Amino acid sequence: MELIVNGDKIEVPGSVSTVTNLLEHFDIDKKVVIVEVNGDILEKDNHQERKISDGDKIELVHFVGGG
Amino acid sequence: MSVNGRYSRQELFSPIGVEGQQQIMDKHVLVIGAGALGTGSAEALVRAGVGKLTIVDRDYVEWSNLQRQQLYVEADAEERIPKAAAAEKRLKQINSEVVIEAKIMDVSIAEIEDLVIGVDLIMDATDNFDTRMTINDISQKAGIPWIYGACVSSYGISYTVLPGETPCLNCLMETVPMGGMTCDTAGIISPAVQMVVAYQTSEALKILSGDTAAIRRKLVSFDLWRNQHAAINVEKMKKPGCLSCGEKPEYPYLNTDNQTKTAVLCGRDTVQIRPPERQDLNLESTAGLLAKQGGKVVKNDFLLSFTAGEQRLVVFQDGRVLVHGTKDISEARKLYHRYLG
Numbered sequence: 375m376e377l378i379v380n381g382d383k384i385e386v387p388g389s390v391s392t393v394t395n396l397l398e399h400f401d402i403d404k405k406v407v408i409v410e411v412n413g414d415i416l417e418k419d420n421h422q423e424r425k426i427s428d429g430d431k432i433e434l435v436h437f438v439g440g441g
Numbered sequence: 442m443s444v445n446g447r448y449s450r451q452e453l454f455s456p457i458g459v460e461g462q463q464q465i466m467d468k469h470v471l472v473i474g475a476g477a478l479g480t481g482s483a484e485a486l487v488r489a490g491v492g493k494l495t496i497v498d499r500d501y502v503e504w505s506n507l508q509r510q511q512l513y514v515e516a517d518a519e520e521r522i523p524k525a526a527a528a529e530k531r532l533k534q535i536n537s538e539v540v541i542e543a544k545i546m547d548v549s550i551a552e553i554e555d556l557v558i559g560v561d562l563i564m565d566a567t568d569n570f571d572t573r574m575t576i577n578d579i580s581q582k583a584g585i586p587w588i589y590g591a592c593v594s595s596y597g598i599s600y601t602v603l604p605g606e607t608p609c610l611n612c613l614m615e616t617v618p619m620g621g622m623t624c625d626t627a628g629i630i631s632p633a634v635q636m637v638v639a640y641q642t643s644e645a646l647k648i649l650s651g652d653t654a655a656i657r658r659k660l661v662s663f664d665l666w667r668n669q670h671a672a673i674n675v676e677k678m679k680k681p682g683c684l685s686c687g688e689k690p691e692y693p694y695l696n697t698d699n700q701t702k703t704a705v706l707c708g709r710d711t712v713q714i715r716p717p718e719r720q721d722l723n724l725e726s727t728a729g730l731l732a733k734q735g736g737k738v739v740k741n742d743f744l745l746s747f748t749a750g751e752q753r754l755v756v757f758q759d760g761r762v763l764v765h766g767t768k769d770i771s772e773a774r775k776l777y778h779r780y781l782g
């Protein structure tokens with residue numbers, strides 16, 4: 375499946391079907407992440423059920439603490 | 442106009458101009474943390490001619506800081522000079538027209554209420570979310586904008602909080618990550634620091650010069666190694682029920698019941714222990730007491746370092762102790778009580 379993540383076209387395996395899967399794929403599922411899918415910001419509770427599909431435009435920003 | 446043309450390039454930059462420069466020179470900025478982000482922000486703002494800058498930090502300079510903490514030199518690491526003191530010295534050399542105030546202290550609830558008096562802007566240069574949430578709450582309570590910034594490896598993130606306008610950090614994060622996530626151990630390259638500093642100080646100049654229309658309303662992040670950039674408009678995330686910025690604020694992170702007396706320092710194998718009350722130690726006599734218990738004591742004007750076998754304790758004048766060589770709070774407490782009663 376092809377997605378546009380943070381402006382870049384990327385290929386993800388077919389097993390990635392929800393936002394949570396995608397966060398696991400990028401290894402940021404344990405972090406606090408703000409997710410925007412096709413212009414809409416998701417509530418954190420909806421990451422698990424929110425399906426993603428071919429061509430979706432996704433923005434991901436995860437929080438870090440260092441300084 | 443500045444007499445010697447010191448700020449001429451900034452005045453020629455039309456969004457700031459002579460008037461904006463005058464505004465900048467009337468402002469007081471509080472920089473919390475004097476690590477990588479704090480030294481970068483402080484240097485930029487002092488060069489830009491801010492009226493007064495207060496910089497606060499709880500730690501001292503080490504060799505591993507020199508790769509990216511731009512105000513420090515080898516002698517600071519050699520002599521274990523507290524970061525706030527070393528930063529103050531260098532900042533005064535850079536611009537003697539700016540009032541520089543340096544404070545060697547841990548910033549928690551009691552300190553922050555006093556620190557923000559008369560301050561126009563708070564720059565976040567901390568390394569943990571406990572302090573950031575305290576900054577977030579005091580920003581709302583006192584009506585002072587603050588600019589979040591953080592970085593790890595080649596990644597960085599920044600966001601500007603304007604009380605009464607934008608969502609606050611509590612709205613965006615909802616939960617404060619504890620433990621693992623607050624301590625990033627993945628290393629860092631200095632361009633990632635500089636990029637966050639650039640985002641933070643650009644926003645600072647907009648706020649200080651009064652050009653609030655130019656403020657970036659988006660949460661921004663980047664990865665300089667992977668060549669990525671992301672920006673999300675988070676305006677819709679402002680929550681009316683937010684306990685920090687909502688209709689009935691309770692400022693949960695200004696509640697002293699939630700305050701910890703010990704903290705594990707990020708990536709340092711170090712535990713900080715705060716005495717219940719701020720102290721004014723006589724380092725000379727403390728050094729004497731420790732020397733009697735065996736071990737080696739080294740002292741400078743601000744702190745003393747005590748080494749006994751594998752263990753090293755650093756005692757600051759305000760009574761705080763850094764116990765090195767452990768991340769275990771109970772072990773650190775044991776050592777503290779063994780040597781310092």
Ligand SMILES: [Zn+2]
Nearest residue numbers: 609612683686
């Ligand atoms: Zn809020």
